[in-house]
Amino acid sequence: xxGILNQLPIGLSIGAVLLLIALGLTFTFGQMGVINMAxxxxxxxxxxxxxxxxDFADRNAVLVALPVAFLVAGLMGLIxxxxxxxxxxxxxxxxxxxxxxxxxxxxxxxxxxxxxxNVQVLSPTWLQGALGPMPYNRLFILLLAVGSVVAIWVYxxxxxxxxxxxxxxxxxxxxxxxxxxxxxxDQRTFFIGSGLAGIAGVxxxxxxxxxxxxxxxxxxxxxxxxxxxxxxxxxGAVIAALALGLLNSYAEFWTNASLAKVIVFAVIIAFxxxxxxxLFVLRSRALT
Amino acid sequence: MTATxxxxxxxxxxxxxxxxxxxxxxxxxxxxxxLVVMPLVLEPxxxxxxxxxxxxxxxxxGIGLAWGQGGMLTLGQGVFFGLGGYAMGMHLKxxxxxxxxxxxxxxxxxxxxPALWEPFRNPVFAIAMxxxxxxxxxxxxxxLVFRQRVRGAYFxxxxxALAAAMVILLVGQQGLTGGTNGLTNFFEFFGQDxxxxxxxxGLYFTVAIVLGILxxxxxxxxxxxxxxxxxxxxxxxxxxxxxxxxxxxxxxxTFTLSxxxxxxxxxxxxxxxxxxxxALLGVVPSLELVVAVAIGGRFALAGAVLxxxxxxxxxTYFSEELPDAWLYLQGALxxxxxxxxxxxxxxxxxxLRRKKEVAA
Numbered sequence: 001x002x003g004i005l006n007q008l009p010i011g012l013s014i015g016a017v018l019l020l021i022a023l024g025l026t027f028t029f030g031q032m033g034v035i036n037m038a039x040x041x042x043x044x045x046x047x048x049x050x051x052x053x054x055d056f057a058d059r060n061a062v063l064v065a066l067p068v069a070f071l072v073a074g075l076m077g078l079i080x081x082x083x084x085x086x087x088x089x090x091x092x093x094x095x096x097x098x099x100x101x102x103x104x105x106x107x108x109x110x111x112x113x114x115x116x117x118n119v120q121v122l123s124p125t126w127l128q129g130a131l132g133p134m135p136y137n138r139l140f141i142l143l144l145a146v147g148s149v150v151a152i153w154v155y156x157x158x159x160x161x162x163x164x165x166x167x168x169x170x171x172x173x174x175x176x177x178x179x180x181x182x183x184x185x186d187q188r189t190f191f192i193g194s195g196l197a198g199i200a201g202v203x204x205x206x207x208x209x210x211x212x213x214x215x216x217x218x219x220x221x222x223x224x225x226x227x228x229x230x231x232x233x234x235x236g237a238v239i240a241a242l243a244l245g246l247l248n249s250y251a252e253f254w255t256n257a258s259l260a261k262v263i264v265f266a267v268i269i270a271f272x273x274x275x276x277x278x279l280f281v282l283r284s285r286a287l288t
Numbered sequence: 289m290t291a292t293x294x295x296x297x298x299x300x301x302x303x304x305x306x307x308x309x310x311x312x313x314x315x316x317x318x319x320x321x322x323l324v325v326m327p328l329v330l331e332p333x334x335x336x337x338x339x340x341x342x343x344x345x346x347x348x349x350g351i352g353l354a355w356g357q358g359g360m361l362t363l364g365q366g367v368f369f370g371l372g373g374y375a376m377g378m379h380l381k382x383x384x385x386x387x388x389x390x391x392x393x394x395x396x397x398x399x400x401x402p403a404l405w406e407p408f409r410n411p412v413f414a415i416a417m418x419x420x421x422x423x424x425x426x427x428x429x430x431x432l433v434f435r436q437r438v439r440g441a442y443f444x445x446x447x448x449a450l451a452a453a454m455v456i457l458l459v460g461q462q463g464l465t466g467g468t469n470g471l472t473n474f475f476e477f478f479g480q481d482x483x484x485x486x487x488x489x490g491l492y493f494t495v496a497i498v499l500g501i502l503x504x505x506x507x508x509x510x511x512x513x514x515x516x517x518x519x520x521x522x523x524x525x526x527x528x529x530x531x532x533x534x535x536x537x538x539x540x541x542t543f544t545l546s547x548x549x550x551x552x553x554x555x556x557x558x559x560x561x562x563x564x565x566x567a568l569l570g571v572v573p574s575l576e577l578v579v580a581v582a583i584g585g586r587f588a589l590a591g592a593v594l595x596x597x598x599x600x601x602x603x604t605y606f607s608e609e610l611p612d613a614w615l616y617l618q619g620a621l622x623x624x625x626x627x628x629x630x631x632x633x634x635x636x637x638x639x640l641r642r643k644k645e646v647a648a
Contacts, residue, residue, distance in 0.1 A: 084623065093361045093441060096444060097622065101620070103619075220571065257456070257460055269432055
């Protein structure tokens with residue numbers, strides 16, 4: 001019984017990290033038809049940002065790093081979008097391969113800058129301890145994800161920019177004919193999505209070491225969240241991410257770590273038999 | 289000013305054209321080079337390397353069929369390659385161990401042979417599994433996924449997740465699969481010393497001939513009615529459905545064929561290279577082969593094969609000469625080819641030839 005309870009914070013916090021990662025993916029995929037494999041390297045960039053800021057902020061680096069990592073990763077995403085990805089809109093498979101090349105290069109850059117071995121970011125002293133079975137650091141990650149989701153929801157539904165973003169996602173041509181600068185909207189989406197990956201990277205420093213291949217461990221699962229949640233769906237991403245995080249940690253608990261991923265995969269394939277397009281589907285009259 | 293419209297090859301009616309002998313002639317030339325010139329010229333070590341690249345070329349051929357012809361971007365061919373490889377590796381391990389247990393099982397404290405291993409003593413069973421297991425898994429996955437019209441990027445993501453899950457599964461089952469080290473240290477291959485030059489030479493001929501046969505088979509498939517249907521599914525799945533065909537069947541068959549090819553390649557890879565391990569079949573190796581196909585030219589089967597062999601050589605050369613630069617170079621090559629020459633080397637050659645014809 002205690003074991004079951006102990007698994008809960010792990011599952012929830014992994015789900016929260018997956019959510020932060022998947023939000024960017026689901027919006028760039030849903031809005032622009034882009035599969036960004038380099039997204040994982042934005043996570044890595046966020047984590048290394050926290051590592052570097054330790055020199056200035058010591059143990060509170062994580063807190064300082066949150067906005068900085070958002071900017072760093074966001075700008076990286078923006079640069080990638082401007083220089084390469086925008087030429088490939090609507091060709092998801094090509095963007096997948098292209099951005100994988102980018103991700104290889106970025107990993108090697110990280111290896112050259114910071115060395116191949118993992119580095120550690122010390123978490124703040126005030127995050128040591130636990131609230132019942134919930135360690136403070138995992139609670140912090142959960143709150144971070146909740147905060148980000150609320151912020152994204154408000155942005156999408158209560159701001160003019162966010163409503164333009166939704167318009168482009170639903171029907172790009174119609175949005176463009178209504179006078180929306182779709183290129184500008186794409187840039188913003190990319191910036192925000194990549195920035196969230198940076199925040200996820202900072203969150204990951206609280207529960208593990210940082211290495212050049214950090215992103216590769218999460219990117220595949222994050223894509224599964226997108227598949228299960230439905231394209232460009234905030235609600236879908238939230239539910240799918242938490243479900244996947246919990247499923248992962250409980251599958252590991254009840255069987256063992258090596259079977260867990262296979263079980264998760266089987267569950268997702270089974271789920272797609274009922275909901276081939278994910279939990280929620282963006283209804284649109286656009287022809288495929 | 290009227291632009292000359294190039295007819296897309298897809299919509300051409302299958303009229304009987306005068307037989308074009310350039311293709312078969314080129315194939316014969318390559319076959320002579322592969323089967324006569326290379327074994328005479330190359331020293332055993334280099335011939336072994338070429339044999340390894342040829343196994344990759346078999347996987348690439350499958351990717352060319354599934355992705356280039358059928359539009360199914362499969363990022364998990366390493367899984368099928370690995371299944372074939374492990375089936376062969378298990379047989380070789382048991383053969384070497386005789387009545388005892390394979391060495392790695394002894395090290396990880398396994399006392400009796402797992403039931404899963406037992407039938408692999410039989411070489412016929414092991415060879416059958418090389419084809420059956422990858423084929424069955426691909427068929428099951430294909431049926432479940434394509435039936436629900438899950439396609440494009442979704443399919444790519446799922447195959448990638450399968451590759452990731454497979455690696456973790458293999459690493460975790462130390463006593464059953466040899467964990468991270470995989471299966472290695474083979475001594476005997478069907479009665480021959482596996483490391484002997486003569487065995488390796490024989491293996492080279494085997495893999496070259498298998499590649500040749502599969503290539504001709506894939507080529508015939510591509511030219512057949514089924515091949516035309518596959519192209520049609522790639523370019524307009526819904527239209528094919530409206531015409532009364534079931535695209536799911538077409539895709540499942542093709543995906544299964546490509547998986548079987550990868551399985552055969554994996555089985556040949558094991559005696560040639562002497563190891564099969566999770567690192568050889570995960571997300572990264574699977575993607576690398578897709579890239580090789582893209583670089584060679586995904587829309588032509590020959591391009592897929594060419595790309596895999598060239599990438600193999602490039603990788604060996606650069607990781608010997610400039611190990612640090614390889615990842616940068618690979619990434620850059622990748623970005624350039626996808627960005628600037630989506631039809632790969634074959635596409636570049638084709639447009640050069642067309643230019644020459646126009647000039648003449």
